[in-house]
Amino acid sequence: MLIELERRKQPSRTMLYxxxxxxxxxxxxxxxxxxxxxxxxxxxxxxxxxxxxxxxxYKWQDLGIKAAPLILIACGLAFGxxxxxxxxxxxxxxxxxxLAGTGIALATWGMEGWWILPLxxxxxxxxxxxxxAIPAFLKTRLQVNEILSSLMLTYVSxxxxxxxxxxxxxxxxxxxxxxxRLFTDSQILPEIIPGTIVHLGVPLALIIVLIAWIVLxxxxxxxxxxxxxxxxAAARYGGFSAKKTIWAAMLIGGGFAGLAxxxxxxxxxxxxxxxxxxxxxxxxxxxxxxxxxxxIGIILAGIxxxxxxxxxxxxxxxxxxxxxxxxxxxxxxxxxxxxxxxxVRYRLKFSSxxxxxxxx
Amino acid sequence: MNNQxxxxxxxRGITKAFPGVLANDxxxxxxxxxxxxxxxxxxxxxxxxxxxxxxxxxxxxxxxIIWEGSPVIVTNPKAARKMGVGMVFQxxxxxxxxxxxxNIALGMDSSISQSELEGKIRDVMHKxxxxxxxxxxxxxxSVGERQRIEIVRALxxxxxxxxxxxxxxxxxxxxxxxxxxxxxxxxxxxxxxxYISHKLHEIKELCEQATILRGGRVVxxxxxxxxxxxxxxxxxxxxxxxxxxxxxxxxxxxxxxxxDGLTQAGDGNFGMALDNISFSVRSGEIxxxxxxxxxxxxxxxLALSGETQSNSGNAIxxxxxxxxxxxxxxxxxxxxxxxxxxxxxxxxxxEFSLTENSILTARDRMGLSKNGLISNSNAVSYTDQVISxxxxxxxxxxxxxxxxxxxxxxxxxxxxxxxQNPEVLVVSQPTWGVDAGAAATIHQALFDLANNGSAxxxxxxxxxxxxxxxxxxxxxxxxxxxxxxxxxxxxxxEIGLLMGGVHGDPFATAEMTEAVHAH
Numbered sequence: 024m025l026i027e028l029e030r031r032k033q034p035s036r037t038m039l040y041x042x043x044x045x046x047x048x049x050x051x052x053x054x055x056x057x058x059x060x061x062x063x064x065x066x067x068x069x070x071x072x073x074x075x076x077x078x079x080x081y082k083w084q085d086l087g088i089k090a091a092p093l094i095l096i097a098c099g100l101a102f103g104x105x106x107x108x109x110x111x112x113x114x115x116x117x118x119x120x121x122l123a124g125t126g127i128a129l130a131t132w133g134m135e136g137w138w139i140l141p142l143x144x145x146x147x148x149x150x151x152x153x154x155x156a157i158p159a160f161l162k163t164r165l166q167v168n169e170i171l172s173s174l175m176l177t178y179v180s181x182x183x184x185x186x187x188x189x190x191x192x193x194x195x196x197x198x199x200x201x202x203x204r205l206f207t208d209s210q211i212l213p214e215i216i217p218g219t220i221v222h223l224g225v226p227l228a229l230i231i232v233l234i235a236w237i238v239l240x241x242x243x244x245x246x247x248x249x250x251x252x253x254x255x256a257a258a259r260y261g262g263f264s265a266k267k268t269i270w271a272a273m274l275i276g277g278g279f280a281g282l283a284x285x286x287x288x289x290x291x292x293x294x295x296x297x298x299x300x301x302x303x304x305x306x307x308x309x310x311x312x313x314x315x316x317x318x319i320g321i322i323l324a325g326i327x328x329x330x331x332x333x334x335x336x337x338x339x340x341x342x343x344x345x346x347x348x349x350x351x352x353x354x355x356x357x358x359x360x361x362x363x364x365x366x367v368r369y370r371l372k373f374s375s376x377x378x379x380x381x382x383x
Numbered sequence: 384m385n386n387q388x389x390x391x392x393x394x395r396g397i398t399k400a401f402p403g404v405l406a407n408d409x410x411x412x413x414x415x416x417x418x419x420x421x422x423x424x425x426x427x428x429x430x431x432x433x434x435x436x437x438x439x440x441x442x443x444x445x446x447x448i449i450w451e452g453s454p455v456i457v458t459n460p461k462a463a464r465k466m467g468v469g470m471v472f473q474x475x476x477x478x479x480x481x482x483x484x485x486n487i488a489l490g491m492d493s494s495i496s497q498s499e500l501e502g503k504i505r506d507v508m509h510k511x512x513x514x515x516x517x518x519x520x521x522x523x524x525s526v527g528e529r530q531r532i533e534i535v536r537a538l539x540x541x542x543x544x545x546x547x548x549x550x551x552x553x554x555x556x557x558x559x560x561x562x563x564x565x566x567x568x569x570x571x572x573x574x575x576x577x578y579i580s581h582k583l584h585e586i587k588e589l590c591e592q593a594t595i596l597r598g599g600r601v602v603x604x605x606x607x608x609x610x611x612x613x614x615x616x617x618x619x620x621x622x623x624x625x626x627x628x629x630x631x632x633x634x635x636x637x638x639x640x641x642x643d644g645l646t647q648a649g650d651g652n653f654g655m656a657l658d659n660i661s662f663s664v665r666s667g668e669i670x671x672x673x674x675x676x677x678x679x680x681x682x683x684x685l686a687l688s689g690e691t692q693s694n695s696g697n698a699i700x701x702x703x704x705x706x707x708x709x710x711x712x713x714x715x716x717x718x719x720x721x722x723x724x725x726x727x728x729x730x731x732x733x734e735f736s737l738t739e740n741s742i743l744t745a746r747d748r749m750g751l752s753k754n755g756l757i758s759n760s761n762a763v764s765y766t767d768q769v770i771s772x773x774x775x776x777x778x779x780x781x782x783x784x785x786x787x788x789x790x791x792x793x794x795x796x797x798x799x800x801x802x803q804n805p806e807v808l809v810v811s812q813p814t815w816g817v818d819a820g821a822a823a824t825i826h827q828a829l830f831d832l833a834n835n836g837s838a839x840x841x842x843x844x845x846x847x848x849x850x851x852x853x854x855x856x857x858x859x860x861x862x863x864x865x866x867x868x869x870x871x872x873x874x875x876x877e878i879g880l881l882m883g884g885v886h887g888d889p890f891a892t893a894e895m896t897e898a899v900h901a902h
Binding site for chain 1: 402688690710711712715721723725728729730731732733734735739742743744746752755756757759782783785786
């Protein structure tokens with residue numbers, strides 16, 4: 024029997040929504056097989072990573088604080104990805120955003136006032152946006168590929184973080200540990216559910232994503248982003264500037280990543296440490312695609328990826344799986360999503376006969 | 384070959400289906416040796432699919448091909464060429480950076496030495512009066528000359544059947560005459576020719592037999608010399624040809640758009656520079672810009688629409704206001720709308736719905752957006768209006784542009800711009816790849832717009848179309864625009880010479896220039 028790919032007349036809506044589900048299910052199946060083959064409890068691993076975090080209410084707060092930055096960053100990246108602007112450096116913009124906010128925190132250390140926290144958030148957003156402005160400038164002025172420049176700048180940002188932690192921003196009373204002072208109460212995002220670790224950043228991220236949804240779906244700007252991505256010549260004909268769109272998409276992506284950075288620093292961390300970059304900026308790329316670059320899809324995808332993070336930690340302690348297990352599952356998810364994506368435009372055709380070839 | 388068969392090739396009941404469409408349905412016809420046979424039909428009638436099966440690019444689902452009396456299965460183009468079938472495609476496959484000789488050598492099935500090949504090429508060119516320097520680089524050649532390479536390439540194989548797919552769409556009238564001379568000479572030596580076209584007067588002039596296809600089926604056989612263009616057109620579209628009327632009384636108002644000394648450097652290696660282009664179009668006037676493809680039409684189109692901006696505002700004036708320096712969006716607000724030549728990804732986004740394609744250009748003029756937000760209800764109702772006014776066949780405003788046939792999409796695009804009621808409409812290739820019915824609708828809409836006082840600029844390579852719809856015409860050649868000629872007073876020869884005469888043959892051009900100046 025032969026399987027052929029046959030082009031659909033119209034891209035399939037059903038498949039558009041179904042392929043992320045297929046990708047997640049395939050990941051669970053393939054993960055179970057792989058971990059069994061290398062001598063672990065494969066089915067247990069899938070259960071611990073994908074199911075336990077969802078059925079254990081105690082883990083829900085972990086899901087919330089892990090999903091929020093992923094969703095926020097992915098949503099910013101969706102602006103770019105829809106416009107074919109490939110900002111791969113959200114991790115770096117996240118770090119710079121966190122550092123910029125931290126800078127404000129250190130400068131206002133010991134002060135009190137309602138204005139400090141908003142100023143930190145603003146600094147985080149501006150810091151991330153400015154860091155994304157570097158690849159935007161290189162792209163629009165010198166046609167430098169933004170994939171490379173934004174990715175490489177990530178490593179620059181991490182070195183900057185290490186330098187600040189070991190040098191100028193080191194806590195003077197910190198026994199020489201490479202980390203900043205602890206933020207004060209005026210500098211920390213308050214808990215919104217008492218007794219949990221769920222901070223103000225979580226609902227804020229959701230509100231921002233909902234606003235982004237309206238902008239992407241209902242505004243001329245959102246339309247512009249999609250036209251530039253789908254057909255650059257048509258965008259020019261429609262009166263949209265490709266350069267302005269690249270700038271806007273990069274600044275929004277960087278701004279959202281920077282905001283997620285300072286939320287993280289002023290939230291769970293409560294200070295800046297060298298362990299600050301945890302790969303959210305990279306995982307958010309998976310979230311953006313799994314969520315079909317749509318804010319609502321991104322919320323769901325963000326939760327799924329947060330599940331894999333939290334589940335990965337559970338599996339480490341309960342099954343002794345290596346730390347990398349969660350990363351393997353996340354990568355498989357992106358892999359399966361890209362692989363099944365073809366079903367949106369093509370259908371599988373099963374034919375039992377071989378088409379008759381030469382006979383002359 | 385002892386007994387000479389009656390037919391060079393005969394098709395019996397050829398059927399070919401694609402998902403959702405029967406491209407060829409029980410098609411049968413025959414071609415005698417030395418016969419010039421026309422295959423006539425609208426876009427999508429199944430002409431290309433049929434010849435692809437004769438040339439071995441595709442296999443029929445049912446039916447058989449009889450070659451010189453015996454059934455054959457043509458497995459691939461190489462087998463077809465071996466059998467004696469040559470084909471000249473509408474779109475050439477040539478390497479721009481290589482010479483004529485190298486291009487021909489690359490396409491040969493058997494390897495022979497360069498010098499031997501050059502000798503053969505010169506023989507063929509001498510025999511058929513084709514002028515071409517084998518050592519020229521292809522990128523320096525005109526479209527007509529490039530076509531000659533493809534013809535030489537086919538003739539080198541001594542074909543018994545030569546298939547020509549829409550060969551004249553890129554040629555000047557003089558080059559068309561020269562091509563017809565070559566084809567007649569070929570036919571006199573016994574080579575059959577299958578000539579695909581939708582230009583009826585050419586078929587009347589050249590062909591002895593015609594098979595007419597509609598919707599994949601043969602709907603008629605005729606001798607084109609005994610038919611009128613109208614009777615063949617009606618067989619082709621299967622109904623009465625819609626009469627379009629320009630209106631008798633053509634009077635023009637004040638100048639709407641004036642282009643004055645528009646000059647622009649060429650973009651990159653393949654862009655054409657615009658050199659001091661000047662013309663003006665009055666209210667109610669339809670102004671045509673003729674020319675062979677690649678002589679600056681695209682660049683002029685972009686400069687007029689505002690996709691490229693001029694250094695001087697006064698280079699383009701709209702109702703006497705300078706607009707040369709402002710972009711597309713503002714020009715549209717000022718009343719200048721445009722339809723570029725390329726539908727896919729330029730005039731329309733195929734992945735987008737028709738509603739979204741309305742928003743692309745009509746959002747400001749037609750109030751489809753307000754305060755930066757899109758008004759979906761306005762966009763849908765405007766789209767519905769375009770669909771119903773222009774008879775666009777679509778399942779609705781939400782169907783994607785890519786799901787429409789070329790002709791329907793073109794009707795939608797032209798309709799979308801016309802219904803914005805522009806002061807000036809610039810339209811490039813308005814009926815390119817469009818069937819006769821849709822073409823009539825589009826032409827009528829252009830006339831109506833002009834009669835309401837708009838100025839219209841039509842850029843087209845189809846000279847027949849321009850002569851049919853325009854009041855005045857100018858010719859673009861090498862980025863320069865000729866003086867304005869009045870349609871009806873200018874002769875085809877004169878226009879053809881302005882288009883560059885026979886490209887690459889200075890002697891022929893000089894000869895004809897003399898001939899034109901003699902009377």
